[in-house]
Amino acid sequence: MNNLSIIVSNISRNYDSVKALDDVSFEVPRGELFGFIGPDGAGKTTLFRILATLVLPDKGTASVEGFDVVKDFKKIRKILGYMPGRFSLYMDLSVEENLSFYATIFGTTIKENYDLIKDIYRQIEPFKKRMAGQLSGGMKQKLALCCALIHKPAVIFLDEPTTGVDAVSRMEFWEMLRRLKESNITIMVSTPYMDEASLCDRVALIQDGKIMKISRPEEIIADYRYQLWAVRSGRFFELLSDLHAYPGVHSVHAFGQSAHVAFNKSALLMDDLRRHLIHAGYADVVIEEIRPAIEDCFMELMSQ
Amino acid sequence: MNDNIITVKNLVKKFGHFVANDHLNFEVRKSEIFGFLGANGAGKTTAIRILCGLSYPTSGEVKVGGFDIYNQRNQIKRNIGYMSQKFSLYDDLTVYENIRFYAGIYGLGRKEITTKAAMLIKRLDLEVARDKLIRDIPQGWKQKLAFSVAIIHDPKIVFLDEPTGGVDPITRRQFWNLIYEAARDGITVFVTTHYMDEAEYCDRVTIMVDGKIAALDTPSALKKTYDAANMNDVFLKLARAKPVA
Numbered sequence: 001m002n003n004l005s006i007i008v009s010n011i012s013r014n015y016d017s018v019k020a021l022d023d024v025s026f027e028v029p030r031g032e033l034f035g036f037i038g039p040d041g042a043g044k045t046t047l048f049r050i051l052a053t054l055v056l057p058d059k060g061t062a063s064v065e066g067f068d069v070v071k072d073f074k075k076i077r078k079i080l081g082y083m084p085g086r087f088s089l090y091m092d093l094s095v096e097e098n099l100s101f102y103a104t105i106f107g108t109t110i111k112e113n114y115d116l117i118k119d120i121y122r123q124i125e126p127f128k129k130r131m132a133g134q135l136s137g138g139m140k141q142k143l144a145l146c147c148a149l150i151h152k153p154a155v156i157f158l159d160e161p162t163t164g165v166d167a168v169s170r171m172e173f174w175e176m177l178r179r180l181k182e183s184n185i186t187i188m189v190s191t192p193y194m195d196e197a198s199l200c201d202r203v204a205l206i207q208d209g210k211i212m213k214i215s216r217p218e219e220i221i222a223d224y225r226y227q228l229w230a231v232r233s234g235r236f237f238e239l240l241s242d243l244h245a246y247p248g249v250h251s252v253h254a255f256g257q258s259a260h261v262a263f264n265k266s267a268l269l270m271d272d273l274r275r276h277l278i279h280a281g282y283a284d285v286v287i288e289e290i291r292p293a294i295e296d297c298f299m300e301l302m303s304q
Numbered sequence: 305m306n307d308n309i310i311t312v313k314n315l316v317k318k319f320g321h322f323v324a325n326d327h328l329n330f331e332v333r334k335s336e337i338f339g340f341l342g343a344n345g346a347g348k349t350t351a352i353r354i355l356c357g358l359s360y361p362t363s364g365e366v367k368v369g370g371f372d373i374y375n376q377r378n379q380i381k382r383n384i385g386y387m388s389q390k391f392s393l394y395d396d397l398t399v400y401e402n403i404r405f406y407a408g409i410y411g412l413g414r415k416e417i418t419t420k421a422a423m424l425i426k427r428l429d430l431e432v433a434r435d436k437l438i439r440d441i442p443q444g445w446k447q448k449l450a451f452s453v454a455i456i457h458d459p460k461i462v463f464l465d466e467p468t469g470g471v472d473p474i475t476r477r478q479f480w481n482l483i484y485e486a487a488r489d490g491i492t493v494f495v496t497t498h499y500m501d502e503a504e505y506c507d508r509v510t511i512m513v514d515g516k517i518a519a520l521d522t523p524s525a526l527k528k529t530y531d532a533a534n535m536n537d538v539f540l541k542l543a544r545a546k547p548v549a
Binding site for chain 1: 342343344345346443466469470471472473474475477480481484498500501502503504505523524534535536539540543544
């Protein structure tokens, strides 16, 4: 056996006429934190469900820790931790009851693997008698992660663990994942938040059932082919449409207080654009050269 | 007479001993884009339900569109629109049926419904999809349509509860163009989001922490006050100040 934890070869899966996954292939080495970045409907959940042996692929093969997702599904289920997007906790059981339920299902005890979940569980332990349904979003998510880890899996799948979770809890969750990586668990995580891509070792950008790109986040950024400027001014929405109309502009996207404007390299000079905008009445305009973010790259790949 | 379309004075909402909204005070001005942010469990949903006339406050004064929250709830409901990412359109109805359904619910007359539906389908470029089921049309189209039906009755205020959650980055930006156009046409937009870049597009932003309003100002003033580079930093500084629970 080699050091690959997950191997996916040419997987396709349709629901009626909708191609949920279209000839998807990739590999994840053991111990990697691998991210699936894409919006709702991109195919992320279908892929997780195939790898978790809950859905059969129409075409292609896949294996987890050397076990085939179709033939060896029972073996995979024993070594897999899965935190699905919607349901994973029993709302009418307490924090402690949920955890011991999952431990029992996998034939183990909380005590036996306490070390692995210690850092996360300690944060919710003061509330261990509380019903899961009465926890805040951030706490539910911590408990769900503990439940997915309690049998010490070799691989863990987290399907959109941070969706609908506020910015603070999101940051804490990623800190937990990075600490978890030290236990050499392979972690596959999906998210619609582009800014979370930089926290992964490698990411796959996925849209409409196809993988647009797989790489390390910094390589994806290095591959961006345009010259990118951030343009700021009052009257922001007018600015966006005026920038669209400017000759030589490849793309314009709003990013908070700035518009990110891409040009074909060396096609235009920043000073020309500045003069043009000041002339058009944007007296307070600020333009600076910036490095693209993953979201810039994702939108560029989407429009290709 | 003033330009405030929503006035909230000392709003308190308790569930048993738990104080979900703890003396909220704020005003929303006519046709502004008002961002309503906060961590999970901070009390946003409770406040929105009260503003929409779906739940009574424990105490306090609340006026929405000039109507009192205690005894003019039906007038309030006629003057607001509502949309969220989780619930907006019926998947098993067609585009046209959804428009007719919502227009009917919001009390438009038969003739008006026909005219409005035709206008809307044309303006949104949805002629080809008119008789398609919602579940069969792309996400970007659904978004546009959901927003348009939420304002089909020309409400004074539209409440958008995490309208862009899970949406792809291009559609998300197109959606904000719609929001901006609606505000320019005079509709007040009350919006919640977890995307901090979207907070920058609001005229003013409220940040709720533990049932209280921790800050309310324009994005640029908030960044200055909290010495932050962007709204994400402002949010983290305010929301992280509380103990974990």
